Amino acid sequence: MIAFYCDKCGDENTYNYTSPLDSTNDLITIDCSNCQNSHNIHIWSSNHSSNYDYNIQNAYKTSDYEAEYKSYINSVIFNQEQLLNTAISEVTNKSAFINRLLFTQSIVNLETYFSDTIKHCILNSDLLLRSFIINSDKLKNEKYTLQNYIMNPNFIYDKVKGRLNEILYHNLAAVIDIYENVFQIKLSKILTNKRSYLEKSISIRHDCVHRNGKTIDGFSHEITQDDIIKLTTFVSELMIEIEKQIQPVRIKFINENNPCADFSEEIPF
Ligand SMILES: [Zn+2]
Structure with a gap:
């Protein structure tokens, strides 16, 4: 699950993400459901693993401190x-x-x-x-x-x-x-x-x-x-x-x- 607060309107957005089988890197764009602000998300995972981590633009991951x-x-x-x-x-x-x-x-x-x-x-x-x-x-x-x-x-x-x-x-x-x-x-x-x-x-x-x-x-x-x-x-x-x-x-x-x-x-x- 990708979860973040939009840095424009503060709303929490969540997205059910599944890692592609053939790649360890992915780039997706999610629009904020409240203000439609676009967020580019870089996602990476280790080989043959469903675990992943991500960086996100114009937003705060909900797990981030503060x-x-x-x-x-x-x-x-x-x-x-x-x-x-x-x-x-x-x-x-x-x-x-x-x-x-x-x-x-x-x-x-x-x-x-x-x-x-x-x-x-x-x-x-x-x-x-x-x-x-x-x-x-x-x-x-x-x-x-x-x-x-x-x-x-x-x-x-x-x-x-x-x-x-x-x-x-x-x-x-x-x-x-x-x-x-x-x-x-x-x-x-x-x-x-x-x-x-x-x-x-x-x-x-x-x-x-x-x-x-x-x-x-x-x-x-x-x-x-x-x-x-x-x-x-x-x-x-x-x-x-x-x-x-x-x-x-x-x-x-x-x-x-x-x-x-x-x-x-x-x-x-
Ligand atoms: Zn927003």
């Missing part, structure tokens, strides 16, 4: 680009409903980015996992018996994973708390005076999702093409800036897990 993380980033950035392209097309001048959908989706993308990357970082680093527990009002004072630990060697990991799954990632205060106290990244400083703009946009997203675009008092939000473009651009720039700042944190825990790796890498966009 491939999943890169796919999260590529996916949200691709979705933001799609949103922006749709927002500047004429369709957004015609439908208040479509405008609400596009506006809402930008916040959903940001929420997905927070959720995927925060969970990945904390669950892949002993240091960050410890720091999360110490800073979690819910977890830090919980008490368990020795039996809990004996019965489940992953007890602490599972508790943290459960807590991370409970967090609502459109709760900006909760997200800022994790960035500032666990990752030591001053998210409120990155947001500067745009925090109230983001909070207002999150609240409009709530009204769009739960009240068809109306406030609790029945007031209808008017979302224009300019509003969508402004929010989409802001969310993309915010994610890119956070990603720049989280790189050293990631590199630290990657090296913590693989002392010989000496990992350093550019941001994948």
Whole structure:
């Protein structure tokens, strides 16, 4: 099975490959099922063996270290680009409903980015996992018996994973708390005076999702093409800036897990 994440849209693609009987080298092209980006794949195998290995262009093998993380980033950035392209097309001048959908989706993308990357970082680093527990009002004072630990060697990991799954990632205060106290990244400083703009946009997203675009008092939000473009651009720039700042944190825990790796890498966009 050939399995990879597309480096354009982040989607996972799989392909059932069978080695040809008369050759130890093969070259195939697979188009991403989501964005149709073409991927050339060089496959090789030893003589008379069904085992093979492969190199792939414009993609990450799913088995590669950190491939999943890169796919999260590529996916949200691709979705933001799609949103922006749709927002500047004429369709957004015609439908208040479509405008609400596009506006809402930008916040959903940001929420997905927070959720995927925060969970990945904390669950892949002993240091960050410890720091999360110490800073979690819910977890830090919980008490368990020795039996809990004996019965489940992953007890602490599972508790943290459960807590991370409970967090609502459109709760900006909760997200800022994790960035500032666990990752030591001053998210409120990155947001500067745009925090109230983001909070207002999150609240409009709530009204769009739960009240068809109306406030609790029945007031209808008017979302224009300019509003969508402004929010989409802001969310993309915010994610890119956070990603720049989280790189050293990631590199630290990657090296913590693989002392010989000496990992350093550019941001994948
Ligand atoms: Zn793709």
